[in-house]
Amino acid sequence: MKVLVTVTDVAVVDDEFEIDGLDVDERYLTYELNEWDDYAVEEAVQIAEDVTDVEVVTVTVGPERSEEVIRKALAKGADRAVRVWDDAIAERDLLDAETKAELLAAVAREEEPDLILSGVQSGDDSFAATGVTLAEKLGDEWAAVVNQLDLDQDEGLASVHRELEGGVDELTDVELPAVLTIQTGINEPRYASLRGIRQAQNKPLDVKSLEELGLDGSALESPLRWTATYEPESEGEATVFEGAPDETAGELAGVLRDEGVGQ
Amino acid sequence: MTVLAVAEHRRGELRDVSHELVSAGRELADATGSELHVAVVSGDVESFGDELTREGVDAVHTVDYGEEFNHDVYVQAVEALADDLDPQYLLLPHTVNGLDYAPAVAERLDYPLVTDAVGLEADGSLTVTREMYGSKVETTIEVESDHAALTVRPAEWPAAPSGGDATVEPFDVSIDEGAVRSTVTGFEEAAGGDVDISEADVLVSVGRGIEEEDNLDIIWDLAEALDATVSASRPVVDNGWLPKNRQVGQSGKVVTPDVYIAVGISGAVQHVAGMKGADTIIAINKDPNAPIFDIADYGIVDDLFEVVPALTEQFGG
Numbered sequence A: 001m002k003v004l005v006t007v008t009d010v011a012v013v014d015d016e017f018e019i020d021g022l023d024v025d026e027r028y029l030t031y032e033l034n035e036w037d038d039y040a041v042e043e044a045v046q047i048a049e050d051v052t053d054v055e056v057v058t059v060t061v062g063p064e065r066s067e068e069v070i071r072k073a074l075a076k077g078a079d080r081a082v083r084v085w086d087d088a089i090a091e092r093d094l095l096d097a098e099t100k101a102e103l104l105a106a107v108a109r110e111e112e113p114d115l116i117l118s119g120v121q122s123g124d125d126s127f128a129a130t131g132v133t134l135a136e137k138l139g140d141e142w143a144a145v146v147n148q149l150d151l152d153q154d155e156g157l158a159s160v161h162r163e164l165e166g167g168v169d170e171l172t173d174v175e176l177p178a179v180l181t182i183q184t185g186i187n188e189p190r191y192a193s194l195r196g197i198r199q200a201q202n203k204p205l206d207v208k209s210l211e212e213l214g215l216d217g218s219a220l221e222s223p224l225r226w227t228a229t230y231e232p233e234s235e236g237e238a239t240v241f242e243g244a245p246d247e248t249a250g251e252l253a254g255v256l257r258d259e260g261v262g263q
Numbered sequence B: 001m002t003v004l005a006v007a008e009h010r011r012g013e014l015r016d017v018s019h020e021l022v023s024a025g026r027e028l029a030d031a032t033g034s035e036l037h038v039a040v041v042s043g044d045v046e047s048f049g050d051e052l053t054r055e056g057v058d059a060v061h062t063v064d065y066g067e068e069f070n071h072d073v074y075v076q077a078v079e080a081l082a083d084d085l086d087p088q089y090l091l092l093p094h095t096v097n098g099l100d101y102a103p104a105v106a107e108r109l110d111y112p113l114v115t116d117a118v119g120l121e122a123d124g125s126l127t128v129t130r131e132m133y134g135s136k137v138e139t140t141i142e143v144e145s146d147h148a149a150l151t152v153r154p155a156e157w158p159a160a161p162s163g164g165d166a167t168v169e170p171f172d173v174s175i176d177e178g179a180v181r182s183t184v185t186g187f188e189e190a191a192g193g194d195v196d197i198s199e200a201d202v203l204v205s206v207g208r209g210i211e212e213e214d215n216l217d218i219i220w221d222l223a224e225a226l227d228a229t230v231s232a233s234r235p236v237v238d239n240g241w242l243p244k245n246r247q248v249g250q251s252g253k254v255v256t257p258d259v260y261i262a263v264g265i266s267g268a269v270q271h272v273a274g275m276k277g278a279d280t281i282i283a284i285n286k287d288p289n290a291p292i293f294d295i296a297d298y299g300i301v302d303d304l305f306e307v308v309p310a311l312t313e314q315f316g317g
């Protein structure tokens, strides 16, 4: 059995930042493994530990920078990785969910996994649509926002919980092959061990261009244009206390006493 | 031309977002000189249909098939409706179920998809406003296409008032059961647990800013000094540092205490969905740009590890 996991790095913005053109100035961005993908990788690795003969392959659409988080996924137990990148992709401002799914689908068609795990969303652009779009492109079944997963390989079925609003889970059986978008909290992502980190250096990480995936520039065509980015006007009228902690705490204590708290 | 909005329901009730979609849809329909149609799929479609004849709705289409949401059924039903009505814009909810079918519908119809819209402007072309980086910035996306599918963030538009005079018409779709490859087998409620945070008058709520489980002590101390209850944002619960019944937000509890003290919580939309109804909101966060300050009444921009113990001390703790 083969499990394909989509892995991306996400940009996290510093507390203080400036916008340069369409995006936050690169100086104020740091990159980390997307939180949701961390849980997806863990889920795949746990499947590989529970069931014999499972290969876990990660797939990433991203520049060389993203190899840092790919190596992390390999260190946690994925077997090998594919990274899709191309100058033509680098030229795009906006990689929308459909475009990402198109590139991921090309890899999935080569790999032919039984199960694909992706994150519910990536923490930076939060489209929350790539996994389900990918499923539809492949003609696979899917389930979004999964917080529990039981595989029945003989039946070719994934029994999942989908975490709905308000603390209610929906219980659903999904036919394989399927794409599941994984919600945080489904498991406890492990830290990579030193041994894992060493091994990860020798695991295969293939970089593929559009051409190598049998795609041309049309795969990147999209009618969506990113036109502006700005800091939202603060709607708030928060009274912000300033000064040393004992002063601000004192002022806040006054507010709380007026509210009748702690009396 | 037509704008088509698809309602959402669960276990016998329309969800609020359905009526918000009507408001968003009416806005788009007015801007483009279109009709607003609303569709409802599965469940008690007759009563849902009546309830959806809100102000501003021109027609309601009901698809009578099954009880609860099933994405394979929804995709087929909405595809058939779109084939029939050729809507310029398709409006779907940015909810957990919306995420489970909107991308597939858009893909099947070859409509470009923009998710989690917080603003829509149709002026020749369509411009969608959405947030990025955990609400720290807003962006605009222009859609260079005649058609688009959009998911709309809940609680951004007001609910459309009842009292419209739309016609309600059954819409016939023959659902291909062979293409229904998922089965909803039931629902499960999160366990009750030791406290009901929605009953508390004062909540001290802790977020990822607390960094480590051991650091929670300072939160418990503050709560004890204030005679308050401890709640949390999702990552604290995901990490297993507090049980699920203490989680505030979209997938946790909705709380409306007199005072809500958010400590090391950024104010992500899914968190705010659970606490924006609190009377007085207080935020302690080191990031002056954290979105929580947009809804806070009082705030301290500083290190929680300094402020929280100092505040506890103020109350003799």
Ligand SMILES: Cc1cc2nc3c(=O)[nH]c(=O)nc-3n(C[C@H](O)[C@H](O)[C@H](O)COP(=O)(O)OP(=O)(O)OC[C@H]3O[C@@H](n4cnc5c(N)ncnc54)[C@H](O)[C@@H]3O)c2cc1C
Binding pocket: A120, A121, A145, B096, B134, B206, B207, B208, B209, B210, B232, B233, B234, B235, B236, B247, B248, B249, B250, B251, B252, B253, B263, B264, B265, B266, B267, B268, B269, B270, B271, B274, B284, B285, B286, B287, B290, B302, B303, B304, B305
């Ligand atoms: C489908 C779905 C459902 C979700 N449901 C929920 C839900 O029900 N509830 C929920 O909360 N989230 C939910 N989320 C997750 C949500 O998107 C956010 O990821 C989450 O709310 C972030 O929690 P946080 O604010 O504690 O962490 P972060 O966003 O990481 O914020 C931590 C904050 O702490 C501050 N901080 C750090 N160190 C310090 C310090 N020393 N002193 C002071 N401040 C400090 C930082 O400035 C930052 O603002 C959901 C997401 C999805 C996709």
